[in-house]
Amino acid sequence: MVTIYQVSELAGVSLATVSRVMNNNAKVSDKTKQKVLDAMAELGYQPNSIAQSLASNRSNSVGVLVSELHGPFFGDMMSAIEETLRHEGKHTIITSGHSDEQREKQSIEFLIGRKCDALILHAEAVSDEYLLELERRGIEFVLINRYIESLKNRCICLDNRQGGYLATQHLLNLGHRHLVYISGPLWKQDAQARLTGHKQALNEAKIAFTQAQLFEGDYRQDSGCKGLDYFLERGQKFTAIVCANDEMASGVMSRARELGIEVPDELSIVGFDNIIYASYLYPTLTTIDYPIYDMGKMAAYSILKTVYNKKEVQVTPVFVPQLKARGSSVYHA
Amino acid sequence: MVTIYQVSELAGVSLATVSRVMNNNAKVSDKTKQKVLDAMAELGYQPNSIAQSLASNRSNSVGVLVSELHGPFFGDMMSAIEETLRHEGKHTIITSGHSDEQREKQSIEFLIGRKCDALILHAEAVSDEYLLELERRGIEFVLINRYIESLKNRCICLDNRQGGYLATQHLLNLGHRHLVYISGPLWKQDAQARLTGHKQALNEAKIAFTQAQLFEGDYRQDSGCKGLDYFLERGQKFTAIVCANDEMASGVMSRARELGIEVPDELSIVGFDNIIYASYLYPTLTTIDYPIYDMGKMAAYSILKTVYNKKEVQVTPVFVPQLKARGSSVYHA
DNA sequence: AATGGAAATGTAAGCGCTTTCATTTATAGC
DNA sequence: GCTATAAATGAAAGCGCTTACATTTCCATT
Numbered sequence: 001m002v003t004i005y006q007v008s009e010l011a012g013v014s015l016a017t018v019s020r021v022m023n024n025n026a027k028v029s030d031k032t033k034q035k036v037l038d039a040m041a042e043l044g045y046q047p048n049s050i051a052q053s054l055a056s057n058r059s060n061s062v063g064v065l066v067s068e069l070h071g072p073f074f075g076d077m078m079s080a081i082e083e084t085l086r087h088e089g090k091h092t093i094i095t096s097g098h099s100d101e102q103r104e105k106q107s108i109e110f111l112i113g114r115k116c117d118a119l120i121l122h123a124e125a126v127s128d129e130y131l132l133e134l135e136r137r138g139i140e141f142v143l144i145n146r147y148i149e150s151l152k153n154r155c156i157c158l159d160n161r162q163g164g165y166l167a168t169q170h171l172l173n174l175g176h177r178h179l180v181y182i183s184g185p186l187w188k189q190d191a192q193a194r195l196t197g198h199k200q201a202l203n204e205a206k207i208a209f210t211q212a213q214l215f216e217g218d219y220r221q222d223s224g225c226k227g228l229d230y231f232l233e234r235g236q237k238f239t240a241i242v243c244a245n246d247e248m249a250s251g252v253m254s255r256a257r258e259l260g261i262e263v264p265d266e267l268s269i270v271g272f273d274n275i276i277y278a279s280y281l282y283p284t285l286t287t288i289d290y291p292i293y294d295m296g297k298m299a300a301y302s303i304l305k306t307v308y309n310k311k312e313v314q315v316t317p318v319f320v321p322q323l324k325a326r327g328s329s330v331y332h333a
Numbered sequence: 334m335v336t337i338y339q340v341s342e343l344a345g346v347s348l349a350t351v352s353r354v355m356n357n358n359a360k361v362s363d364k365t366k367q368k369v370l371d372a373m374a375e376l377g378y379q380p381n382s383i384a385q386s387l388a389s390n391r392s393n394s395v396g397v398l399v400s401e402l403h404g405p406f407f408g409d410m411m412s413a414i415e416e417t418l419r420h421e422g423k424h425t426i427i428t429s430g431h432s433d434e435q436r437e438k439q440s441i442e443f444l445i446g447r448k449c450d451a452l453i454l455h456a457e458a459v460s461d462e463y464l465l466e467l468e469r470r471g472i473e474f475v476l477i478n479r480y481i482e483s484l485k486n487r488c489i490c491l492d493n494r495q496g497g498y499l500a501t502q503h504l505l506n507l508g509h510r511h512l513v514y515i516s517g518p519l520w521k522q523d524a525q526a527r528l529t530g531h532k533q534a535l536n537e538a539k540i541a542f543t544q545a546q547l548f549e550g551d552y553r554q555d556s557g558c559k560g561l562d563y564f565l566e567r568g569q570k571f572t573a574i575v576c577a578n579d580e581m582a583s584g585v586m587s588r589a590r591e592l593g594i595e596v597p598d599e600l601s602i603v604g605f606d607n608i609i610y611a612s613y614l615y616p617t618l619t620t621i622d623y624p625i626y627d628m629g630k631m632a633a634y635s636i637l638k639t640v641y642n643k644k645e646v647q648v649t650p651v652f653v654p655q656l657k658a659r660g661s662s663v664y665h666a
Numbered sequence: 667a668a669t670g671g672a673a674a675t676g677t678a679a680g681c682g683c684t685t686t687c688a689t690t691t692a693t694a695g696c
Numbered sequence: 697g698c699t700a701t702a703a704a705t706g707a708a709a710g711c712g713c714t715t716a717c718a719t720t721t722c723c724a725t726t
Contacts, residue, residue, distance in 0.1 A: 001682090003681095003682055003683085004682065004683060005682080005683095013705075013706085014705065014706045014707075015682090015683080015684090015706085015707090015708095016684080016685080016705070016706060016707080016708095017704085017705060017706075018683095019683070019684060019685080020684095020704095020705090022683095023684080026685095026704090027703060027704060027705095028704070028705085029692095029703085029704060029705090032704080032705080046446055047446075047682085047683080048387075048448070048681085048682050048683070049446060049447055049448060050383060050386045050387045050392060050448050050681085050682080050683090051387055051681070051682035051683040051684090051711095052682080052683055052684080053383045053683090053711095054381075054383045054384055054387050054681085054682080054683070054684090054711050054712070054713085055682075055683040055684040055685080055710080055711055056683075056684055056685090056711085057684090057711075059383060061426075068408075068412070069408055069411045069412040069415055070405060070408025070409050070411070070412050070609075071405075071408060072403060072404075072405070072408075074408075075401075075402055075403025075404060075407075075408050076403050078402045078403070078427070079401070079402040079403050079429070082402055082427065082428065082429065083429075086428070086443070091426055091428075091443070091447060092426070092427065093394075093424055093425070093426055094411075094415065094425065094427050095415065095419070095424075096412070096415065096416075110419070110424070113379055113380075113382060114382055114424060115381070115382060115383050221613065250610075250613045253615075254613065254615065257615060276403075277583075277610045277613070280554065280583045280587065280610070280614065281613065281614070281615070282586075282587065282590060282614070282615045334712090336711095336712055336713085337712065337713065338712080338713095346675075346676085347675065347676045347677075348676085348677090348678095348712095348713080348714090349675070349676060349677080349678095349714080349715075350674085350675060350676075352713070352714060352715080353674095353675090353714095353715095355713095356714085359674090359675095359715095360673060360674060360675095361674070361675085362673085362674065362675090365674080365675080380712085380713080381711085381712050381713070383711085383712080383713090384681095384711070384712035384713040384714090385712080385713055385714080386681095386713090387681050387682070387683085387711085387712080387713070387714090388680080388681055388712075388713040388714040388715085389681085389713080389714055389715090390681075390714090
């Protein structure tokens, strides 16, 4: 392995000088700089990043916590983060938390132990208190899709309330008056916010919302099926159903098909997230676009700015959801 | 930060002894071991993994190269790898290569620079030669879904040929006699192998295969649409279509729907991979199961065994694909 | 009790870098 | 040409660990 020492020898300078040209953080005359660069090239020198980290107390790595490594949503998020960071020579260590408090904590501590310079967290299950403690410990981090007032400058959020509002408003505009709602797990902040938006839209249209119109799902496909069954069994009257995410919407769709309910003619469906295969379904799914790719990128930018001193980037913390009207929702007389 | 030194002080032993109990790779008497453990607990000591790596020349990290960070296929693969490795205290650095030679190389070199102890590569675009060179350089790695004879003990493969065979055989068994095939990019090994299996099945059934029955796609949804159009325009007669992956199959399906072709009544479709949403489609997609999760796990095991000396694991390098018959393929008179 | 050898522990030299501080060299002012 | 100052470079001390080797301790023999 070729080390900085051999480069310095070949170039006829000291270790310190080689280090300086590598990091170009100090004055080095053009002449010596060139000598060093030549020596590096000649030897095919590659700095040892571990040694750099130990000496500089910088690992040039950022840790990412997602709920699941698979699934279209987190895939896009990871893509965005990895691309952005690698472009700056930083690397990404990815872990998953499975929406479970213990596992999320464990992953976060693991990343800290790995000496990540910063963390990007899609943390759903850990307490606000724990996150506040992280800040007290001096850990650098940003939160994706979680809002904590006292940590607001660390939050990259989608306005979920607005998203829920748009979804419902869309159906209302199409003439639907009897809606039901399949939510995500209500202990999750985003699930609550989306539901709040839904209620707000109903309220503005002077339509009452009752518990009977709500089914609490778990964001998985299967709970879409269950939700539809639930409403049907109870004899609930509805012409449209809004789902707190696309997976559940797809569940509703396939269950409806099994039951011989025509979508969208007899039942309009709206999802949330705009995951890639929302547009592969039949009928194509009307949904709320969640710009997760851009949000991942923004999280990475935010880290680059605060931790790695890239001054020029501009961080916009709040994203606005948009309606994607497609085939699964139609006008109701 | 609490270091090994402070632990040694509190425990009243030397640095070396503390290091020994941490790694428990040398005899330490039970009494002193306990003293050290107590001291660690009292101080809340966390070893500095960077320093460990530098001193031991082990980073306890393994690098993973996938084509894309998003997408159901790679998601499952990453999940499997990360879970398996983390269970053993190793960590995973993930990069993407986008099926492009330059980017794949760059990613691999990046991982090597990060001092990964081993690499798990889903490398499609780099040459065999380059991979052989990696071996010469002494880099530890395993290949997922790529077979190179002289590297065969490093290959975790699916029998793609057999998969292609099964897909076609299934349609043949259903009575179809006029098939067309949408392949992946034929420079990719798996695309070739799947096609070979297809031809073999046709051959056994004494059905001729001509170039006119082949469309070379790119594994993306859109090329499914294109492929269907291609065959239709040419007036090709066919009652079934086999696609080299599910995404293209889904493309065929949606294009067929646009054109008013009934699936499966007028056209049977078979995919490949069994990605999660193959079963969300309508009709549900008949496909070949690609046990990527298990293969990812196996790759991780293989690393654990050869690099980290976990003796007890058993490595099975070749996986056998299986047919998942579902709604998109039916009997043809 | 003396002895030898194994077991336990300690000493200290790195691992390959960064960075402070000291020293040398260049630049300018007179 | 000589100093005063700034710019460039070098020397060396770490960063927090591992590990080869040296030393001490312990126990079983005799």
